[in-house]
Amino acid sequence: MSLPTDADAVRTAVGAVSDPELRRPIGELDMVRDISVDGGVAHVAIALTIVGCPAADRIASDVRAAAASVPGITDVALDVGVMTPAERHALTERLRGGRAREMPFGPGTLTRVIAVTSGKGGVGKSTVTANLAAALAERGLAVGLVDADVHGFSIPGQLGLVAADGRVPQPTRVDDLMLPPVAHGVKVISIGMFLRGRDGDSPVGAVAWRGPMLHRTVLQFLTDVYFGDLDVLLLDMPPGTGDVAISVGQLLPNAEVLVVTTPQTAASDVAVRSGLVARQTGQRVIGVIENMSALTLPDGTTLDLFGAGGGAAVAAALSQPDAEVPLLGSVPLSPTLRADADAGIPAVLAHPGDPAAEVIARIAAELARTPRGLSGRSLPFRPR
Numbered sequence: 001m002s003l004p005t006d007a008d009a010v011r012t013a014v015g016a017v018s019d020p021e022l023r024r025p026i027g028e029l030d031m032v033r034d035i036s037v038d039g040g041v042a043h044v045a046i047a048l049t050i051v052g053c054p055a056a057d058r059i060a061s062d063v064r065a066a067a068a069s070v071p072g073i074t075d076v077a078l079d080v081g082v083m084t085p086a087e088r089h090a091l092t093e094r095l096r097g098g099r100a101r102e103m104p105f106g107p108g109t110l111t112r113v114i115a116v117t118s119g120k121g122g123v124g125k126s127t128v129t130a131n132l133a134a135a136l137a138e139r140g141l142a143v144g145l146v147d148a149d150v151h152g153f154s155i156p157g158q159l160g161l162v163a164a165d166g167r168v169p170q171p172t173r174v175d176d177l178m179l180p181p182v183a184h185g186v187k188v189i190s191i192g193m194f195l196r197g198r199d200g201d202s203p204v205g206a207v208a209w210r211g212p213m214l215h216r217t218v219l220q221f222l223t224d225v226y227f228g229d230l231d232v233l234l235l236d237m238p239p240g241t242g243d244v245a246i247s248v249g250q251l252l253p254n255a256e257v258l259v260v261t262t263p264q265t266a267a268s269d270v271a272v273r274s275g276l277v278a279r280q281t282g283q284r285v286i287g288v289i290e291n292m293s294a295l296t297l298p299d300g301t302t303l304d305l306f307g308a309g310g311g312a313a314v315a316a317a318l319s320q321p322d323a324e325v326p327l328l329g330s331v332p333l334s335p336t337l338r339a340d341a342d343a344g345i346p347a348v349l350a351h352p353g354d355p356a357a358e359v360i361a362r363i364a365a366e367l368a369r370t371p372r373g374l375s376g377r378s379l380p381f382r383p384r
Helices: 006-015 056-068 085-095 125-138 211-224 243-251 265-280 310-318 335-343 355-368
Strands: 032-038 041-048 075-082 112-118 143-147 172-174 177-179 186-190 232-236 256-261 284-293 327-332
Touching: 006 032, 006 041, 006 056, 041 056, 056 075, 085 172, 112 125, 112 265, 125 143, 125 186, 125 232, 125 284, 125 335, 125 355, 143 211, 211 243, 243 265, 256 265, 256 310, 265 284, 265 310, 284 310, 310 327, 327 355, 335 355
Parallel strands: 041 075, 112 232, 112 256, 143 186, 143 232, 256 284, 284 327
Antiparallel strands: 032 041, 172 177
16 A cells, blocks of 8 residues: 555645535545655646636635645745636536536426515515525524526626626636636625627626516526525515516425515515415415515614504405415614615624614524425325
8 A cells, every 4th residue: 555645635634625616625626736845845736627717826826725724845836727628517517416407497496486476576586585595604504695686687796796897797707617706605696797788898798688588587596507506596586476576486486475564554565476376376375575664763762663563464465374474574774774775784693783783684594494305395206
């Protein structure tokens, strides 16, 4: 039996470095090439997925640090190359597990799929969704977030993915797979990552698409984006019961639904309809979140700016004799929640002691209590 050499130790250390986009060790991804050690100098060669890989600097830095951590290594000479087309094809096949190109989140998936919806716009649905995603990721869950609000996308900004010049990072393309950007531990995809002005730099201001284009966009997000093995996939739905809601109902009849409303009747009455439409497609409404509820003033009094009781009314209207829909929480009006959303840092991370952040964190903890798995699912077997 041959004894391990310094090069073996370096290979082990380098191979354990994680690709920040794929979230898997580069050794497992066959990105490590020749490694040798000469007089304390580790000569390390790696191959990135594509030319101009956005994670190139991060990977190079982590590889240098990993090689330098091996006892006896005094310097690291790093050679960074790029995979051949055949190697990239083999990588995408490995990531797919040898399966054909398909949408992996339909019936039978072990990933919890939760669509966050509302009856009307302006109720803070996207802010709630972004904070729920960050809170779930902070609890150690693998979380993906699809910004399905194609016409009114705001998730990239709320998660800090918009640069000062208005640019949003695009997913990295590896053949026909897209690797989504990661923000606060959440893998994110949004139409805002693909829209540019005619000069190629400035973002466009609006999306003017109808049903077929909207359906295709949602399908591509769910099929072509490589999220990896997720515990939870959240969808920030557009308000109302239009094309996207119908498409998601067709594509993800297994999805669970959270309904967001404000306390006022004008919002809660419409919110009930979004839950009813979701139920018609086979989806299950698992709870209601009341946003913009009473604000506690410095003197201890409360201000019901948008009234009271809307969340409880929606939960009661959507409940059935055999399936109660709970009011999961009432998120109070919060200048901090709004300011952190504008700054691109979820309040559950930036100001966890804020009353609104505390409620959202409790809701995330409640959602996390239901683990992924086969429990409660019908198995595809029939008795003879």
